[in-house]
Amino acid sequence: MLLGSGLKNVYSMEGGIRAWKGMVAHGLPEAGMAYFSPAANAEEVVGLAWALEEGSGLFYQGLSKHFSSDAEAQKMFSWLVTAEKNHEKHLLETYETLVGARPDFEKLRVKFSDKLSGTVMEGGILVEEALAWVKDKGVSEGLEVAIALEVNAYDLYVKMSRAIDDKQAREIFETLAEEEQVHLEKLSGLLDKRA
Amino acid sequence: MGVMDYFTSVPSMTADEAKKFLAEKKPDEYNLIDVRQPGEYEGDHIPGANLIPMSELKSRLQEIDPDKPTVVY
Numbered sequence: 001m002l003l004g005s006g007l008k009n010v011y012s013m014e015g016g017i018r019a020w021k022g023m024v025a026h027g028l029p030e031a032g033m034a035y036f037s038p039a040a041n042a043e044e045v046v047g048l049a050w051a052l053e054e055g056s057g058l059f060y061q062g063l064s065k066h067f068s069s070d071a072e073a074q075k076m077f078s079w080l081v082t083a084e085k086n087h088e089k090h091l092l093e094t095y096e097t098l099v100g101a102r103p104d105f106e107k108l109r110v111k112f113s114d115k116l117s118g119t120v121m122e123g124g125i126l127v128e129e130a131l132a133w134v135k136d137k138g139v140s141e142g143l144e145v146a147i148a149l150e151v152n153a154y155d156l157y158v159k160m161s162r163a164i165d166d167k168q169a170r171e172i173f174e175t176l177a178e179e180e181q182v183h184l185e186k187l188s189g190l191l192d193k194r195a
Numbered sequence: 196m197g198v199m200d201y202f203t204s205v206p207s208m209t210a211d212e213a214k215k216f217l218a219e220k221k222p223d224e225y226n227l228i229d230v231r232q233p234g235e236y237e238g239d240h241i242p243g244a245n246l247i248p249m250s251e252l253k254s255r256l257q258e259i260d261p262d263k264p265t266v267v268y
Binding site: 015028 | 206209210211216221235243245259261262268
């Protein structure tokens with residue numbers, strides 16, 4: 001069907017998902033995407049993404065504290081706290097470059113305060129729930145949760161970059177996806193080392 | 196689309212080739228389509244894949260950019 005539909009270079013992946021040895025994301029297409037409307041403008045997208053990054057930062061802060069006796073893991077999670085902060089900063093800079101002004105966060109806070117305010121992180125996961133789960137777990141599980149979070153965030157940002165109408169907002173999602181990939185590489189590197 | 200299109204097989208790539216292909220490109224340079232059912236997609240899917248179940252493919256073809264290479268699984 002796909003060949004006769006005008007699509008160029010169509011490839012079927014042999015063995016499907018069972019043959020896939022890379023990372024996988026979970027959840028239905030609506031998961032996480034519900035926070036973003038396809039008609040959202042750059043300001044809304046930045047505001048929401050910023051709030052989700054804030055939640056991720058709090059999660060990594062919690063992990064960093066929880067694994068404080070493991071120097072290497074503690075260093076990794078602290079790095080992620082900083083990375084999320086830089087991510088937020090980068091998000092603001094991207095917005096300013098694209099739109100020529102700073103987003104009105106107070107306005108956005110009021111608009112989305114019931115959903116966000118640091119309670120939800122990237123991938124649409126609740127910060128408290130994730131931290132409660134990790135409480136009696138080891139470093140590998142902590143890294144696995146962090147990887148799952150980052151994979152889902154990457155998944156969300158890529159899909160949003162395709163679904164969003166606004167060109168500027170699309171570029172923001174593309175940047176976010178690229179940055180999530182860097183986080184993923186670092187986390188996977190440490191998990192491989194520990195395995 | 197002619198009747199013969201139903202009998203022509205789509206070129207394939209192995210999972211390793213697909214992984215390399217996706218890693219070398221930016222997400223906006225390809226289409227990645229999961230044609231399974233929503234429940235299967237929910238369980239696990241390749242990050243960035245768009246869900247278009249096989250049964251909906253014909254009616255949702257406009258969601259796929261025809262100018263970009265497309266990987267389906």
